[in-house]
Amino acid sequence: MTKTQKFLSRSALSSGVIGLALVAQPAFAQDTAAADAPEDAGTIVVTGTLIKNPNIVATSPVSVVGAEEIALRQSNVAEEILRDLPGAVPSIGSAVNNGNGGASFVNLRGLGSNRNIVLLDGTRIVPGDIFGRVDLNNIPLALVERVDALTGGASTTYGADAISGVVNFVTKKDFAGIELNVTNQITGQGDGNVFRADLTIGGNFDDGRGNAVFSVGYQQSDAVYQNQRDFSINSINSYTGNIEGSGTTVPSRMSVPGGGTLQIDPTTGSLVPTYATFNFNPYNVFQTPFERFNMFGQASYEVSDGIELYTRGLFSKNTVSTIIAPSGAFGTPVEIPYSNPYLPAAARAQFCAANGLSTAQCDAAALATDPTDGNYDTFTTALFRRTTEVGPRISDYVTTIFDYRAGIRGDITDSIGFDIAGSYGESENVQTQRGYVLASRLRDALLATNTTTCLSENAGCVPVNVFGPDGSITADQIPYLTGNSTVAVRTTLAQFRALVNGDIGVASPFAEDPIQFAIGGEYREYTATRESDILAQTPGELGGAGGAAPNINGAYNVYEAYGELIAPLVSDKPFFHSLQLEAGIRYSSYSVDAPNSPSYNTTTWKAGGTWEPVESIKIRGMYQRSVRAPNIAELFTPVSTQLTNQGVDACAGTAPLADANLQAVCLAQGAPLGQIGTIEPPTAGQANITTGGNLNLKPEKANSYVIGAVFQPTFLPGFSMTLDYYNIKIKDAITQPTPGDLYSACFDSITGASATDPACLAIRRDPATGQLSGDPSTTPGFLANLSNLGTLATDGIDLTWNYRHEFDFAMLNLTFNGNWTNSSKFRSQPGSLNRECVGYYSVNCASLQPEFSWNMRTTFSFDDVDVSLAWRHIDSMKFEPQQIIDDGGSDESVLEDYRRIKAYDYFDLATRFTLTDNFDVTLTITNLFDKKPPVVGNTIGSTTYNSGNTYPSTYDALGRRFSIGGRVRF
Template structure:
């Protein structure tokens, strides 16, 4: 070959003129002719969804594309922001939610889980950010993104395991020559949430065009937006009672095993009075309002670099390379630490105890449950014994007494908990490619990447030191004097804890997460140079092999491993593991009939991939998988195409699912069937609660966690096998010649996953035990596997003593979803301006999840609850209208989110529990708070409008001004306790609905 352009096309893919037909969305301003011209000049095009690089072949699978032009108009600063606007993508963990954010942002296609898709850069995998194998979107170089392709459905044949729900492919600008600088700033109307971004890109061709190099650097920085700065989120609202609420870990302190009234039924957990002198006579307490400490925009700072180069060594061989580096610092800020219901020993001679407080401990009724019900009162200590214990300071003194109690106290004097996540990421690729013939090319490459995240946790009390500091009989010295112990005044009013006490109680901890990915790939692709008799395009193919090696580890210091941090959600154990993958693959595209009546084009395609996995474990588990796909497209007449695809995909268990040890962490549950008065009147229910570890004396006084959180125990499983998926799509593309500039697509998708690697939802675990309570339920394994706080009978408390719900990982799950993607595009010169109309939308018919064969096959489309984590509306679309003038563009983006409701199944479960509890009005806004407040059971349809003005000051300078959320829509308040903490935060769902309010953004682009 005399030139390299043919080989470049062979390794490239579908020309943008064809993309305008086969993609579900096109650029707001792009016309087909300019697109084709740009493609010809760039000479390198990436197609998503196939390994065959033939520019004459359109794919049978639908792809949604978001262009750099649309990104610029919206002024998206991060990849997460870009994807959030695409219908069909369900919000995953990201920057809008602070509690539960691990310093990274992920994507969740179709609501099937953020671990069931692959994020690619120019068709390449990148090293994941954590043990679940997910790529952190914060590492994408947004300034260099040319477009973002989203492919729905199983793509394991093309990209390997994990691509069950699809892939997200960020395509970068190639062969860039020149200098470009971008700077932008965004701020909310309230004057907070400042977001600064700056990027510089330099590129050049050299050696008479034989080579090209591009290098880009970028910087981003965002300020926090606190929930306390918005009226709808300043106070925590209880979703069930509708009242201002908060956490039971409050201030002043709360203690269990108290009886301030000295009566038979006076036992319970009581809060110290505001003046710090006594216990309150009732179990009512001042809930701690944690909302003002939490944030809607996570503070973030990033520095990133990206470089790519290619050089034609000869007419037959080209060398190429790509490198990406990023350093991110994310801070998550949540309410102060403290003692979250931990078991402690308190000497009755503690110097900070008042007489009234001491008497409340001494007067605890220790009669049996039956005796208490009959009115019998037997105090723990007589008044004389209590008085003698008040002065006994030596544990060897016969009068010395200690009481065991569950202690809850918010460390308000210490300040918020801050976790700083610093991530250093790099991924490097190098390879060679060239031509074997004029129509067949080869490509051999290798890549290696590492990610290291250091999490530093600050502002946490240590449970062990709290226990040590409470075992004191003087104000100057603890009974255990190690570590320089300072006695803790937990019995006074808010503010009673001194800096010296806090200095002893808290310490920083650290968790380091490391991942690596090594890859090798060899591919031969092109066409055979011949076509079947009725077709003009040649038969195309791709064959090759791939190797991947994953390793990951979590290395925690002793504090993090011990679970000693108050309010950290559980221990962070050491984890290490890895696996190898060997793969062989092939694809074939066969044009059958072309340029015939009613058969302008009829093309079929197929692919297969064989994979062998070897897990790095003593038992050396391994498994083999085969994935395949078959599809085709038929164009009966110009401007109309029918396309379809069927794929068999798999997802191998990731390192966390394989190697994570059993651990107790936090999940969400609003209503505990053992809470309230229900067990008092239902003997079978009481027996179950006791069988789960609740002391008999707590029956009738067990409470729901006011913050809606409970403990759960789960972990990895080396016996897991790959999950399997069958998916198919069927759609049509319209581009009638009678209406120039118009195109439309509609595609139905259906994805079913079996042998899914899943864990039960909290609702599943509760329903399995409590839906049909009988006398035998107290010995039913689905009941006894739930373990309660041994002091209070509640499902929350210290992880070491309260395992809570059992949410075991298994291959017993099933997931399924189906729906329709659609798009409309129209571009026309209307004389005084160029008009561009575009719409992409999604209708989701169903999205179901079943954890085990005994679990409910739960529907989550259009619903929200603790079981349906993120919101997936039935209808969703984005519509953009743009007028392009000679020097000015005006563009309006309209985003629609359909109405959603509280999950009916959870509402039914709540109703059953409410009736058992004897609520006064279980179907309405009853004062007992047994049911979700009717006001919070529905979020009406939402419409957002963003207005952008773009000024072409000169050929070198462009200024863009954007007003986001132009109407300043506020999110619907639904309270803070009806959904998952990772999504239901600040009384709203901030990852779905805009919590920041109206924002102004300005950007300048300089090109030379």
């Protein structure tokens, strides 16, 4: 066997993927795969078209990740593979702790994780949340042969949601034998262990008429805490560079009428200006703990010539735990008797004076322990107290999913086939929240005049001491304060599809291949519910939960009819080695299951073609009209107050004292007069936002086009290149304004902020402190419901090239996949800013989208050894210029060192040893040079992606990692 043969036998060529890297697959590679395919081409999955014949290649470019790339990277979950795809934007994954709902997603082109479809062998699987997104944690990587990512719209082929494209996980077919894979990964600092094992068994039976395969897997990963890395031990304020954290801290901070929010000095008992914020970093993690059990099976059987039955089943159970800093009172309004036994005398005197009590009245109230006593009195304050004594807040997300599909396919004639299939899936995600302090019980425990009993009659109530340092809440006080809460999200997807495809038996007079077609119909029914216990449903009850989780119950169904056509017009003529047209159309009828809810019909279509003037050059283009129907969350979510990100506030500090107009605006937004001049910025850079679903939403529409070229020059054997320009524009987009949009609509107005401006009145403040953050039961914050008023647009260029050459001593394989994103703009509503986020980071630009990014892999394959180096490049980024304007127009609003992130380059080294015909070992070093992530502080972006003073979903926060994997095959 030659080096070339040995190399290709270890590569993904058998699946249509040339090379080991993350590559945008050119059309000729699919041609190569098709040439080696079995005659029964009905089982071949070609992403982007429903046309059966693989010799007819779809026009839209497809990026491909082969099984060998997955093996060399030793990827453990699908999200890790897609996170580094140039042109994609990191979404929720293992590096997201605060904001992770126990699932992982993909975000193509930065247009949102709800605007693409995840497929398994070309078929939808049940979504994992109320937004209709598929949880990538459930994809069975052990059987994945390749991953196709088609971007630029695919609604005509796959239906709604595919505005930005599809990701298709294609599994191995006709697997025969036994394969055991075991991998283990650990960081250079000895933590973050990840273990994974998969066993796959398959075989052919009945003289090859049938095949069955079954795979089981287990995975477990350990947490890596942020205080285990020197750059994230402390929380850093991005605006000042100072080490500081949350204003919900210990000792307690309390709002004092006319005095602002002050902190208790435990040595004197008096209330003083804030001197100690809370460092929440040590409790947060860079790698979420994860455990997964999964099973996947599929089988096919040829019952007669030309008729085949097939089925597949997926089951997965995984647990993701998120760990964040301790619970407490996050601006919770509480009533406290002046006679509370734990209230320091100095603090009591300050509250008495602030509330107009004389010294005599104050002394009398301090002694009045019976509410019927005429001298008994209380005061109300917004309490900020971190209950460190309780421990961290932990959310365990246990997701159980099964998805089953069965069908029959076969031949109607020699050139026309059919495929009829149905599937059903269910997903359940149960969140158990532990370590949370209950606001109602805290209020009970503070309404006390002795150390043993509360004034309330609630059983088990024990008075609590929140006025002392860490440890003042004793072990006997904790049980009454805390409680566990559960939220269960359940989704189902039932679908049925009938498809007829083949050729019509007629060819163009100038071409050899006949015209290909596909026609069919589809039905899908989605249901989704969220059931929360009373604790989770009550705003502000779970201290620091980020808002209530109201119950949701929604459903909709859709009937669809579609058709596609690929017509070879010319072949093997001068200047027309080939000319091919492609077109498709899909009609969809949606029905929402709700009283008086609208139904709507949509039509999507595509048109494009390819032209090869000579054999080595192919020009291709595609124009598509896509739609996305509103999902269940967007339709049915009740209005509730949650958290968003906002680091500055014009009403904070002393500015309103010198500006009567600004003061009037702050008062109109609900700030108390006594707090003007002492209002603080949002706690930990997090403000409240009130939003919800809208049953009046309509489908959003997108126009997209791709134009490009494929080069395979005959003068350079082994080389190929693709170059494609893409452009996607979405109108009537289902969006809500960013916090920057809402804030600037009031405070950055050309005519200045106005107390009567609706944009200013759409901001509602904490009635006790005047802040934009506070108890969600009293502080709506920004008001931002969903609408169809938004627009999104992005465009850029994808470049890929591959080169393979055989030397005397080894086979060389080079692959490159790069992206230039020219723009990615978002306008939430007419008149608002058309915000650009490419190359920028801020609270308005959530996950980072660099202008340039690329992956390149260089592999030398010797007789029994592969040595491979991967190079990942991320372009430089900078602080969003518009955010500087929102912050007051000063370049100094953010520390200079945090206003830019230099370009980053990561290198990963992998070596695979083939020890025997049945056994190989792969060693991988990720982040070979142990490059540290950029430090930009904790308050410069959204909490979901800006954590641990960096962006851990984009940059490597774990450092150098070592992986070893063994594969045994029989």
